[in-house]
Amino acid sequence: MLIYIARRLIFGVVLALLVTLITFAVLSVSFDNVALKLAGAGASPETVTAMTAKLGFDRPLLVQYLDWLSSTVTGDLGRSLFTGEPVGPAIVQRLSVTMSLVLVGLTVTTIVGFLLGVLAATRGGAVDRVIQLLILLGFIFPALIVAIGLVWVLAITLHWLPATGYTPITEDPAAWLRSITIPVLVLAIGGSANLTSQVRGAMIDELRKDYVRTLRTRGISPLSFTLKHALRNASGPALTVLSLEFIGMLGGALIIERVFALPGFGTFAYNASTAGDVPVILGVTTYSVLLVIVVNLATDLVNGWLNPKARIA
Structure with a gap:
């Protein structure tokens, strides 16, 4: 039974990694739009580029995902880009x-x-x-x-x-x-x-x-x-x-x-x-x-x- 539980847990970890990686890859398509929203509708291209760099969206996708994963493992899911509230406690509350x-x-x-x-x-x-x-x-x-x-x-x-x-x-x-x-x-x-x-x-x-x-x-x-x-x-x-x-x-x-x-x-x-x-x-x-x-x-x-x-x- 313990071996079975261990196998299922390993499978669960692999599944979680795959799902979050695919989600991250899909979201990467909208990174420019997110930067534009945060910079403002009338922002110049230079301002949007600066916002993209500030958010780290200009880095390689895999590097961004690994940074997010390393923080998530420690319990830090980051902060909302729009409200600034910590993601983990906000999710638990809701x-x-x-x-x-x-x-x-x-x-x-x-x-x-x-x-x-x-x-x-x-x-x-x-x-x-x-x-x-x-x-x-x-x-x-x-x-x-x-x-x-x-x-x-x-x-x-x-x-x-x-x-x-x-x-x-x-x-x-x-x-x-x-x-x-x-x-x-x-x-x-x-x-x-x-x-x-x-x-x-x-x-x-x-x-x-x-x-x-x-x-x-x-x-x-x-x-x-x-x-x-x-x-x-x-x-x-x-x-x-x-x-x-x-x-x-x-x-x-x-x-x-x-x-x-x-x-x-x-x-x-x-x-x-x-x-x-x-x-x-x-x-x-x-x-x-x-x-x-x-x-x-x-x-x-x-x-x-x-x-x-x-x-x-």
């Missing part, structure tokens, strides 16, 4: 907003997905048909339409929840929960439909296997063999879906935070991308890659703990 959305959304997705998936597989009949209809509706409606509908009903019509804005949990936990409820629901609806479908299919396959029939003949209660045996064996594919949903929710936060005016990671990344803020874009890319690597590694470890065959492989 990432806490996004992670509150994603983690709560993933929790809701997990509870709803497993509960409905198990119910559909074990009950069948009308219950299964109703749940399949809910799955279909979750797949059909786009997130933006769901967001508009929830805001109209819960915020504008009923006045139960705020339509926009964010309250930190340290200031007021109740207000924090109210401020993230609609965004979380928007993030969780599609993911819940996907996970429910996966759990339902995996549970149906498990309940048809011979060992389940054997457990039934021995008089073991349906609840016991469903939760202790069938659900555990069916959880592997569901965990993979959850890891993908986590990554998808991080990407979805870019739109959700813009719609609901949340000061999160996605809004920060969007503003940096439109402005061409190179240090911020590289910092956002680095944090995103590291999050994906950690989540995938944790998913594989949990899957190995649940499934001995996966652990042996």
